[in-house]
Amino acid sequence: MLELVDLSKKFKQMDAVKNLNMFIEKGEIIGLLGPNGAGKSTAISMLSSLIEPTKGDVRFQNKSMIKHPAPLRKVIGVVPQEIALYEDLTAEENMRFFGRIYRLRGTQLKKKIDEVLEQIGLTDRRKDIVKTFSGGMKRRLNIGVAMLHDPEIIIMDEPTVGIDPQSRNYILETVKRLNKEKQMTVLYTSHYMEEVEFLCDRIYIMDKGNLIASGTKDEIKRILSAEKTISIQAERWNDEFIEELKQNPTVNRVTVGEKEITVIIPKEVNMFSAIIRMAENADMELHSVDVQTPTLEDVFLHLTGRALRD
Amino acid sequence: MIGILLAKFKMFLRNPWTFLLFTGMSIGFALIIGGSGLTTISVPVYSEDAAIQQSFISKKLEESEAFTFNWVTENELKEEISAGRAEMGVILLEDDYRFIIGVDSPNRSMLEQTVRAAYTEKLQQENNLAAADAATDAEKEKVLENLQDTMKSPVFEINRSSFRSSDAIIYDDTFHRLFGFTLFFVIYTIAYNVLPILVEKKDGLWDRIILSPVKKWEMYVANLVYSFFEGYLQVLIIFLIFRYWVGVDFHGRFLETLLVLIPYVFSIVALSIFITALVKNAQAFNAIIPIISVSMAMIGGAYWPIEIVESEFLLALSKINPLTYGMEVLNGIAVYGYPLEQVLFPISILLLMGVVLMGVGIHLMERRHV
Ligand SMILES: Nc1ncnc2c1ncn2[C@@H]1O[C@H](COP(=O)(O)OP(=O)(O)O)[C@@H](O)[C@H]1O
Ligand SMILES: [Mg+2]
Numbered sequence: 276m277l278e279l280v281d282l283s284k285k286f287k288q289m290d291a292v293k294n295l296n297m298f299i300e301k302g303e304i305i306g307l308l309g310p311n312g313a314g315k316s317t318a319i320s321m322l323s324s325l326i327e328p329t330k331g332d333v334r335f336q337n338k339s340m341i342k343h344p345a346p347l348r349k350v351i352g353v354v355p356q357e358i359a360l361y362e363d364l365t366a367e368e369n370m371r372f373f374g375r376i377y378r379l380r381g382t383q384l385k386k387k388i389d390e391v392l393e394q395i396g397l398t399d400r401r402k403d404i405v406k407t408f409s410g411g412m413k414r415r416l417n418i419g420v421a422m423l424h425d426p427e428i429i430i431m432d433e434p435t436v437g438i439d440p441q442s443r444n445y446i447l448e449t450v451k452r453l454n455k456e457k458q459m460t461v462l463y464t465s466h467y468m469e470e471v472e473f474l475c476d477r478i479y480i481m482d483k484g485n486l487i488a489s490g491t492k493d494e495i496k497r498i499l500s501a502e503k504t505i506s507i508q509a510e511r512w513n514d515e516f517i518e519e520l521k522q523n524p525t526v527n528r529v530t531v532g533e534k535e536i537t538v539i540i541p542k543e544v545n546m547f548s549a550i551i552r553m554a555e556n557a558d559m560e561l562h563s564v565d566v567q568t569p570t571l572e573d574v575f576l577h578l579t580g581r582a583l584r585d
Numbered sequence: 586m587i588g589i590l591l592a593k594f595k596m597f598l599r600n601p602w603t604f605l606l607f608t609g610m611s612i613g614f615a616l617i618i619g620g621s622g623l624t625t626i627s628v629p630v631y632s633e634d635a636a637i638q639q640s641f642i643s644k645k646l647e648e649s650e651a652f653t654f655n656w657v658t659e660n661e662l663k664e665e666i667s668a669g670r671a672e673m674g675v676i677l678l679e680d681d682y683r684f685i686i687g688v689d690s691p692n693r694s695m696l697e698q699t700v701r702a703a704y705t706e707k708l709q710q711e712n713n714l715a716a717a718d719a720a721t722d723a724e725k726e727k728v729l730e731n732l733q734d735t736m737k738s739p740v741f742e743i744n745r746s747s748f749r750s751s752d753a754i755i756y757d758d759t760f761h762r763l764f765g766f767t768l769f770f771v772i773y774t775i776a777y778n779v780l781p782i783l784v785e786k787k788d789g790l791w792d793r794i795i796l797s798p799v800k801k802w803e804m805y806v807a808n809l810v811y812s813f814f815e816g817y818l819q820v821l822i823i824f825l826i827f828r829y830w831v832g833v834d835f836h837g838r839f840l841e842t843l844l845v846l847i848p849y850v851f852s853i854v855a856l857s858i859f860i861t862a863l864v865k866n867a868q869a870f871n872a873i874i875p876i877i878s879v880s881m882a883m884i885g886g887a888y889w890p891i892e893i894v895e896s897e898f899l900l901a902l903s904k905i906n907p908l909t910y911g912m913e914v915l916n917g918i919a920v921y922g923y924p925l926e927q928v929l930f931p932i933s934i935l936l937l938m939g940v941v942l943m944g945v946g947i948h949l950m951e952r953r954h955v
Pocket of ligand 1 (some may be wrong): 310311317
């Protein structure tokens with residue numbers, strides 16, 4: 276239905292997005308995952324015809340949308356990364372405003388506003404001024420105003436940044452419900468891999484403007500099929516221990532975090548007892564040693580050598 | 586577009602405080618700083634010698650800023666004082682004067698000073714004439730002329746003309762301040778209404794509207810119309826207050842005065858757009874606006890008459906300053922009473938500046954965005 280072909284954007288000398296290829300079919304929830312600065316927002320802006328690509332094409336129903344984006348604009352609802360609302364107006368006034376610019380009027384507008392307020396759970400706060408809302412409520416309204424014109428495809432740019440876990444869950448559930456009940460197609464951008472993992476059928480992972488992996492969750496995780504992850508937790512780290520881990524010839528990669536060391540090793544190797552022994556030798560007390568099935572986070576780590584959220 | 590305007594009005598009604606603040610400040614500054622000149626005390630004056638009414642003394646008294654001297658008969662004078670319609674009166678003699686005091690007040694010593702000064706100056710002039718030993722009338726006149734010429738060319742000169750209305754006299758100084766502060770403060774009101782374009786663009790509000798069926802030009806027009814409206818509303822309120830509450834009659838050309846404010850407000854809207862297009866963010870805008878508006882006011886003659894500015898450089902700068910032309914137009918119409926044709930030049934400059942700044946501003950803004 277919607278297709279990005281070799282989409283690229285250069286800002287001065289910097290490649291914000293390089294040769295991005297992507298497709299979205301009706302009814303799917305697609306995840307676009309990547310750390311800050313990966314180029315997600317730039318990609319979305321090109322896709323939704325807000326900025327012109329340096330190169331490449333956006334195709335909707337097999338027609339290029341670069342020069343004449345009207346058919347695409349009609350069917351998309353974009354939730355920007357920032358809170359794009361009039362904070363001095365009430366929730367309902369914002370909805371009326373954004374409904375009106377989509378030419379909704381009268382009872383039709385009113386019905387739609389009631390319906391969307393219900394969906395985003397703000398019915399009882401409709402008369403309140405947005406400035407007084409919590410971060411989560413603003414985010415919900417930010418999503419709501421993008422749904423007033425019944426878009427077929429909703430494009431969300433990090434819709435859960437900086438809010439409490441409850442609001443976050445609420446938003447995730449809402450997205451899932453909209454997709455199930457109304458067959459709404461969703462492009463969901465995030466740097467939280469657990470959100471994308473929870474929501475999405477297919478996932479694109481970007482880093483530094485490049486697409487580094489794509490496919491279903493399972494397909495992507497199969498990238499790591501030859502490896503597994505061991506997570507080690509301890510009160511404090513001993514340099515000797517870390518050094519010994521890194522020197523070990525069977526270990527593919529060691530990442531040291533604040534409370535956790537992640538070790539990636541070949542699938543067939545059993546290192547459990549070896550790690551315990553190393554800790555004893557280094558006189559270090561371990562809290563736990565887990566062998567984990569790979570997550571998208573691990574895939575990212577594997578592909579880039581960096582954590583998603585650094 | 587109507588929707589955008591409606592939203593803006595709603596927000597304005599919900600939060601009119603900045604607007605009211607700047608409106609109040611314009612009025613307050615014009616009133617307080619020019620305050621002492623707003624009303625004058627009326628003093629009945631009488632003289633047995635009719636010639637005094639046309640004399641040097643009488644002319645001097647007329648120049649007084651604090652008092653208005655009305656020529657009356659002796660009886661009228663006494664009646665006015667005893668009825669309490671006037672605090673005090675003056676009887677002028679050829680070389681002396683008398684006061685008739687009804688109510689003793691601080692005004693009394695001021696009145697005495699004013700009258701005494703007139704007589705002293707008359708005496709000085711007579712002495713000068715005697716010293717010049719002028720015999721013939723023609724010679725006398727010449728000496729007086731020379732004297733006046735020297736007095737006329739001090740370091741700088743402020744053109745004066747007076748503003749009369751039925752119950753108060755506004756000196757052009759006060760008038761000047763009214764115009765100056767109005768034109769100055771309205772820059773803030775307008776600028777802070779254009780600024781949201783920048784903020785709304787950054788926050789993605791504009792993107793939302795761009796994706797909707799609303800056209801981009803409609804957004805610009807709605808925003809500019811709204812900024813213009815609020816700026817104009819402010820000057821309108823200020824001038825209405827001065828016209829109907831303070832009682833300034835604008836030479837009877839109030840409507841024309843209001844009309845010629847339009848090009849000025851338009852040029853300031855355009856200037857604000859232009860500045861908005863140049864700055865990086867709202868903070869930079871907030872920092873730069875006071876600098877621009879204050880310098881515009883200083884070299885445009887809002888704080889003091891442009892005539893006292895001597896630096897060539899500043900004078901050159903004042904030629905590209907909308908405020909200079911705004912003052913010129915207002916002074917022309919309301920103070921000097923020029924016909925409209927005579928202020929067409931500054932009006933066209935304002936309109937031209939407006940069109941150019943707006944065109945360039947919007948162009949820059951669009952180019953930066955994509
Ligand atoms: N308008 C712009 N001008 C210059 N550089 C930009 C612009 N927008 C984004 N960038 C740069 O492009 C890169 C990708 O940004 P962005 O698409 O916002 O990433 P993400 O949304 O994944 O965090 C970043 O390095 C950012 O600094
Ligand atoms: Mg982003």
